[in-house]
Amino acid sequence: MSGAVRVGVIGCADIAVRRMLPAFAASPDTEIVAVASRSAPKAQRVAARFGGRAVRGYAGLLELEEVDAVYVPLPAALHERWVRAALDAGKHVLAEKPLTTNATRTGRLLDLARDRGLALMENVMFVHHPRHAAVRRLVAEGAIGELRSLSAAFTVPALPDTDIRHRPELGGGALGDVGLYPLRAALHFLGPGLEVVGAELTRGSGREVETSGAVLLRTREGRTAQVTFGIEHAYLSRYELWGSEGRITVDRAFTPPADHVPVIELHRAGGHEQIRLAPHDQVAATIAAFVASVRAGAAPAGETLRQARLLDDVSGRAA
Template identity: 75%
Template sequence: MPERDDGDRPMNEPVRIGVLGCADIAVRRMLPGFAAAADTEVVAVASRSRQKAQSVAQSFRARAVHGYAELLGMGDVDAVYVPLPAALHDRWAEAALAAGKHVLAEKPLAESAKRAEYLFALARDRGLALMENVMFVHHPRHEAVRGLVADGAIGELRSFHAAFTVPALPDTDIRYRPELGGGALADVGIYPLRAALHFLGPGLEVVGAHLVRGPGRAVETAGAALLRTRERLTAHLTFGMDNAYVSRYELWGSAGRITVDRAFTAPADFVPVLELHRNGCREEIRQDPHDQVAATIKAFVASVRAGASPRNAVVRQAGLLDEVRERCA
């Protein structure tokens, strides 16, 4: 007999996914990823618009559901993906966990560290998986960078520098709406912040920050932050959504530095190149392409089957976002 999960389905059967909302990232990246994965099956797509739900669901041979609450009541949905506007993430993640569903939510998962703590406690108490959809951390090139640093390729690590900026969005974009959780910090600033945690660890604290509100905007459109660790390492972060496109980070050491370009949103066919600068020379370390969407889905499925919600860096990340906001209040 196959091993079984908390219900009556074999654990090796695909995880049945329901999607709350038809956001661009869902239609363009995550739904194709779920459909292509052997371990997931898209069974339902919900929207406030019946027509939109039908259009998207039809493309993925799923059922269309009118309204998010109705999808949470479906017995054949094991896990829910939440790509709603940022201000709605924690509300619907909580509702899904309360309904007994595993959850993969877009970033940021929660509006504060306190809410993130609460959601992980709820998931833990119910034996459910809860994961924030920050995909770049599942790309193996970042582990390769960690290996280079650990091997002393740049001497002793001194500082981390990261930037994620994107061109201006259409005026009607929801990321300009404060009531929906818009703003550059939550949308693009979270990437360099998470990368700093990835390499420098949870002991980071914010020592300075500045948020810039563009002309006529109700939310910040750019910003920068300076962080430090007790070991005197620093992280210098820049972000914005009215800039030329930049997606990169660098680690500076006593004897060299490592540069990673297209660091956060690389497509599946992108050939990663790590640049190692030392002794006045530049060395390129080429790696195989890797699909970080597929890798994220694989990690989520593993959490679902384990019935576990590792906190990873999500709660500390939420705390640092709180600190940046407090510095700029």
């Protein structure tokens, strides 16, 4: 595919309006051609702000020939239906995380996209920030000796009672919303052989979904990961890698703003070093990765499926 990827947006969720639509509008490689909502006035307001035609109802957007790809920011429980519908309509898809609510459904959608020659990408943005590639290089170069373990946490302040992440019928809960990030970091640095040793999911008072959790994981080689997450906590977004000769700490790891100066803290016996990198817009980087996948007619699927299996394993262990 040459030229800009023509994007339709299925749903006007907060993350779409606050982060993704501005990034699609700013990218020279994407053009917003349609915005769909169950509410016609809402679709009209969002389309007037970011461009494209307003469409009432999600199915109508998928019928538009001028739409090459769709972005799906709907609640997690609705992803499977509308991602499948988009793939059946011949559209490439960027969907909010988690891609579905279990690994079997995720695998089926990834298989369908592969069979149709379409890109299907889950919107896990932090993996596209170059800071984490720089951390990987430091580890590979032996900056902390042999890697022994990882600790990662992502917690956010309490959400309003009306937030969809408190609703089990919409796929709510802390695990898929914020727990996914530190679990993905563990996969990112410790590799695909991770298995869940133990897990605890806790419901806050009066909640129908888990609002916090902790997970212990290990690899066959004996490396370990400790993961913590929650949606009723003080904000924390960080990971730390321990090695035989030092450790690496990364703060504001998962959702840094575009103007944030990334810092990698390197601690060794000889002292402490701060490695400062140039600011980087991981939202724009994610869109660039999606565009590349659309033009290739495929998207990397391995880590998406492994992540889905980990989420299932955590739920099973904690049950």
